[in-house]
Amino acid sequence: MINLNKNSAIWLVSDEQLNGEFRQAVSLVRQIYRKVHGVSSTTSLAYKVEAVLNCGVDISRWGRPELDALLQVTFRDSEVTLSYVDRTLANTPPSYGTALSQFFRMVFIALWGRRVLIAPLSIQTINHQVECFDMLCEKLDVESLTLIRGLHPESKIASIFKRGEFNDGSSRVNFWLRLLLSTNFYGVDDIQSEDCQKLFDSANGVGVLPLRRYYVNDFLLSVTAACEEKKALVEAIFAQYKISKLVAKPERVRLGRRVSTKVKVKTAAEESVLRSFEVAQQLASGNRDFDFKETFKAHFPSPRIREIFSLGEEGARFPFLNGRIRKYRRLRFISTPFSDLF
Known part of the structure; x- marks a missing residue:
């Protein structure tokens, strides 16, 4: 099953089961937060999450509409706020709101691992919580999630x-990771x-x-x-x-x-260069007698020499040496100007 919708999840359990699954996922992530961050410091992520969840918020009343809104809260640059989910969260301080967003991102990954939802493409990954995320993957023990998480250079998996x-x-x-969750x-x-x-x-x-x-x-x-x-x-x-x-x-x-x-269709100039190129091939093969002065005057004026005897630079029409003996292909530079050879 694939979910290519940007904002809407596919829920895999009934409405009656959904809240119970959500509360179990919240409980799992809270345990990980307490173990990794501790709750003694008022600046820790675990302390901020516990402070909000213990201040009268009743997540046991949250159903599908609330969880759909909560998922959108975790999206990047989302205009949906926590107050859309529960009015008691309307006055949550910004720093606590950021901590909750990170926390619930992890909760939704836990719900995916428990086969409760297929996430939309706008779901975000976990930032700056290497130990927590690694521990969540170990607790969920989902083959592909562990594989993808293990690729991250900071992961200990x-x-x-x-x-x-x-x-x-x-x-x-x-x-x-976002693709896997969809x-x-x-x-x-x-x-x-x-x-x-x-x-x-x-x-x-x-x-x-x-x-x-x-x-x-x-x-x-x-x-x-x-x-x-x-x-x-x-x-x-x-x-x-x-x-x-x-x-x-x-x-x-x-x-x-x-x-x-x-x-x-070749232009007149291209036809002239082609005729001169054929003459150059005949002379190089020794199959044609020629008067040096007249032949060069007629077939090899200065503007035409570069195109005929090019080594294949970009824009050249007729790389002469590429059509000759293989060993001449190794020639890349001629130190003496062509006009000084005669």
Whole structure:
């Protein structure tokens, strides 16, 4: 199952079960906060969260509408505030509100791990709480979540995939985590062909695509790496896409540039250079007698020499030496100007 909606979650349990699952997730994250941050300091995150939750807020009354609003509170630059969720939170100080937003982000990840929701794409990752997040992943013990979290360079979770390429702010890892939370890929056995195809199609192709920036191809290879069958399924999707591109675009490709199959009409100047190029080939092969002065005057004026005897610089039409003996291709520079050779 894939959720490509930016703001709305897919809830996997009934309304009657939802609040109970939410309270269990809150309890789990509170335990982690108390263990990591402690509650003795008034500046600790755990103290701020406990202060708010113990000041008359009754989360046992929160249903689906309240949890939908709470999820949006955690989005980046969200205009939804805690007062939308519960009026008793309307006067929460800003620093406490920030702490609560981080706390509930972790609660929603716990709900995903407990198979309660498929998150929307706007869900945010956990910032600056390495130990708490690692502990949450260990408590949830979800195969794919542990795999993706382990890629983060600051995470203490061991991973054979933890490499230097992820040490550039870890944007790829953060995108992958958000992408994972919008799927039901709890483990490799949960990965289905149609879901992989949906993710791939949402990132590859023409136009505005919702997953263009999410490094979807590498994500799919990473989450299927433990199963050759699922990995082959993903690679088959990649191969089919390449074939479809070739069928849709029959142009020839040479040296990384697309070359149109349309016939190009040569200008008079190009025709002149072509004739001079053919003469140069005949002279180089020794197949033509010539008068040095007249031949050079007619076929090799100064503006034409660079194009004919180019070593293949960008913009050159006829790289002469590339068509001759292979060893001449190694020539890259001529120290003496061409005009001084005669």
